[in-house]
Amino acid sequence: MAGPGPSPPEVLTIDMAATLSAEFPEEYPHAAAATDRVLAAIQGADLSRLARHSPALLGYDWTGYLRCSAARIVRAHRAVAAHAPAGGRVLDFGSYFGNFALALRAGGFRVDAVDSYAAYGGSLSGCVSLMRDAGIAVHDFGDDSATLDG
Numbered sequence: 001m002a003g004p005g006p007s008p009p010e011v012l013t014i015d016m017a018a019t020l021s022a023e024f025p026e027e028y029p030h031a032a033a034a035t036d037r038v039l040a041a042i043q044g045a046d047l048s049r050l051a052r053h054s055p056a057l058l059g060y061d062w063t064g065y066l067r068c069s070a071a072r073i074v075r076a077h078r079a080v081a082a083h084a085p086a087g088g089r090v091l092d093f094g095s096y097f098g099n100f101a102l103a104l105r106a107g108g109f110r111v112d113a114v115d116s117y118a119a120y121g122g123s124l125s126g127c128v129s130l131m132r133d134a135g136i137a138v139h140d141f142g143d144d145s146a147t148l149d150g
Contacts, residue, residue: 016071024074027081027107031073034102035066041126042097049121066099073103080104095138097124098131105134114139 021028042062051058080090087108092101095113105111113131117124117140131138 016067020070020074024078027074027077027103028070030077030103030106031070031099033106034073034099035070037102037130038066038097038099038127039063041130042124045123045126047123049123052119052121062097066097069099073100076100077103077107080109081107084109092136095131096127098127098136098138101131101136102134105131105136111135112137112139114141116141118142 017028017032020031024031047060047062048058051060084090087110089110089112090101090104092098092104092111092113095101095115098113101111101113111131113136115124117128117138119142128138
């Protein structure tokens with residue numbers, strides 16, 4: 001009778017970047033770049049306003065959230081690319097930081113992003129500027145004149 005197997009490691013090292021870039025070689029560079037750009041845009045920003053309607057977000061680890069979101073971005077990007085024509089138009093509804101919108105724009109899609117940016121009191125103004133500079137049409141839910149025509 002064989003004895004017990006080897007002891008499990010005390011620390012499990014996960015290299016998310018290596019795993020995602022191996023499984024999503026076309027999508028991951030866009031997700032990683034979007035994440036880095038958003039993190040730079042929110043550096044020093046007061047994100048406490050985001051907790052106004054969701055108190056649990058006060059003091060939230062946005063860096064960790066955004067880095068982990070790369071795993072969702074690559075999957076969404078692949079799904080969009082599989083079902084939308086190259087250069088097609090995509091709506092990022094509830095775009096928040098704009099990381100999905102930025103990745104899809106970098107992947108060649110025309111992107112509209114919409115969220116309640118005015119209600120965030122300027123907390124995400126750096127992200128809005130980043131999206132606009134990337135050629136993303138940014139809309140606000142609170143702006144009655146906003147349309148998604150064209």
